[in-house]
Amino acid sequence: xxxxxxxxxxxxxxxxxxxxxxxxxxxxxxxxxxxxxxxxxxxxxxxxxxxxxxxxxxxxxxxxxxxxxxxxxxxxxxxxxxxxxxxxxxxxxxxxxxxxxxxxxxxxxxxxxxxxxxxxxxxxxxxxxxxxxxxxxxxxxxxxxxxxxxxxxxxxxxxxxxxxxxxxxxxxxxxxxxxxxxxxxxxxxxxxxxxxxxxxxxxxxxxxxxxxxxxxxxxxxxxxxxxxxxxxxxxxxxxxxxxxxxxxxxxxxxxxxxxxxxxxxxxxxxxxxxxxxxxxxxxxxxxxxxxxxxxxxxxxxxxxxxxxxxxxxxxxxxxxxxxxxxxxxxxxxxxxxxxxxxxxx
Ligand code: DOR
Ligand code: ZN
Numbered sequence: 001x002x003x004x005x006x007x008x009x010x011x012x013x014x015x016x017x018x019x020x021x022x023x024x025x026x027x028x029x030x031x032x033x034x035x036x037x038x039x040x041x042x043x044x045x046x047x048x049x050x051x052x053x054x055x056x057x058x059x060x061x062x063x064x065x066x067x068x069x070x071x072x073x074x075x076x077x078x079x080x081x082x083x084x085x086x087x088x089x090x091x092x093x094x095x096x097x098x099x100x101x102x103x104x105x106x107x108x109x110x111x112x113x114x115x116x117x118x119x120x121x122x123x124x125x126x127x128x129x130x131x132x133x134x135x136x137x138x139x140x141x142x143x144x145x146x147x148x149x150x151x152x153x154x155x156x157x158x159x160x161x162x163x164x165x166x167x168x169x170x171x172x173x174x175x176x177x178x179x180x181x182x183x184x185x186x187x188x189x190x191x192x193x194x195x196x197x198x199x200x201x202x203x204x205x206x207x208x209x210x211x212x213x214x215x216x217x218x219x220x221x222x223x224x225x226x227x228x229x230x231x232x233x234x235x236x237x238x239x240x241x242x243x244x245x246x247x248x249x250x251x252x253x254x255x256x257x258x259x260x261x262x263x264x265x266x267x268x269x270x271x272x273x274x275x276x277x278x279x280x281x282x283x284x285x286x287x288x289x290x291x292x293x294x295x296x297x298x299x300x301x302x303x304x305x306x307x308x309x310x311x312x313x314x315x316x317x318x319x320x321x322x323x324x325x326x327x328x329x330x331x332x333x334x335x336x337x338x339x340x341x342x343x344x345x
Pocket of ligand 2: 250
C-alpha cells in the first residue's frame with residue numbers, strides 16, 4: 001500500500017478569493033498547498049478592466065503570508081461592454097490569463113453577466129486570435145429550465161453555437177457536473193477543456209437534500225444524481241489532458257449560508273487536496289493525481305508545470321471545521337468521510 005506520494009505542486013484553475021477581510025482569511029488556505037490559482041473576477045463590483053485586475057492582484061499579493069511564493073493568475077469578468085483592445089493588452093502584458101463568462105443571473109454576483117451573446121462576439125473573435133481562454137459558467141438562466149438540467153441545456157443552446165461561430169476559441173467548461181458535460185468536453189477537440197471541483201467528486205444531490213437540508217453542500221452548478229458524480233470521477237481519475245482541477249472554493253460566511261436564501265458555494269481550499277487523494281485512491285488512480293491537479297491545467301494555459309512539489313502522506317489530516325474571518329465564521333467543506341492523506345510541502 002502506497003504510504004506517500006510526491007507530485008508537482010498543484011494549481012487551482014478556478015478559485016474565489018473575494019476581497020478585504022475574507023481575502024485575508026482564505027488566501028493562506030490556498031497558498032499553503034497550491035503554487036498558482038486562476039482568480040475569479042466576481043467581486044462586487046466585478047473586475048472588468050485590466051486596470052482593475054492589476055489593482056486586485058496587488059491587494060492579493062499584499063495579503064499573502066510572508067515568504068509565500070503563491071502566484072495569483074488574473075481573469076476579467078466578461079460583460080457586453082468589454083473592450084477587446086483592453087483584453088488584448090492585458091493578455092500581452094502577461095496579466096490576464098482568461099476571461100470569465102457568466103450568463104447574467106446564473107450565480108453569485110453575476111448580475112453584470114451576459115444576456116445577449118451576439119454582443120460579445122467581437123471580444124470572442126479577438127480572444128480566438130490571441131489564444132486567450134474563455135472560462136464558462138455553463139448554465140442557462142431560463143426559469144423554465146429545471147435547475148438540474150441547466151448545464152446540459154447550456155451546452156446545446158449556447159456553448160455549441162458559440163464555439164461554432166468563433167472557430168479556434170479556447171474554452172474551459174468550468175466545474176462540470178454532468179455526464180453530458182464530460183462527454184461534450186471529451187469530444188470537443190484540443191481547444192476545449194473542463195475543470196472539475198473536489199466537492200462534485202464526493203457529493204451528489206442526496207447530500208444536499210436527503211435527511212434534512214444541508215446548506216454547506218449547496219453550490220452552483222448544484223450537485224446532480226449519483227450517475228453524474230460517477231462520470232466526473234471517471235473523467236478526473238482518467239488523467240486525460242482535457243480535465244483538470246478547479247476547486248471553485250467559494251467562501252461565504254456562515255451567516256450568508258445559513259439563511260432563508262442561502263448563498264451558493266463550498267469552501268474547500270483547506271482540504272481539497274486531501275479529498276482528491278482519497279477519491280483517486282478509491283479508484284486505484286493515485287498515479288493520475290499529478291496529471292489532474294498539477295500538469296493538465298498548466299499545459300492548457302500554456303504555462304510550465306511547477307518545479308516545486310508537495311508530498312501526500314497516509315496520515316489523517318487535521319483540518320478546522322470553521323475558520324474565523326473578519327466577516328464572521330466560515331465553515332470548511334466536510335466531505336462526510338474521514339480523510340486519509342495529509343499534505344506537506
Ligand atoms: O457555488 C458557487 N459559488 N458557484 C459559482 O458559480 C459562484 C460561487 C461564488 O462566487 O460564491
Ligand atoms: Zn466559481
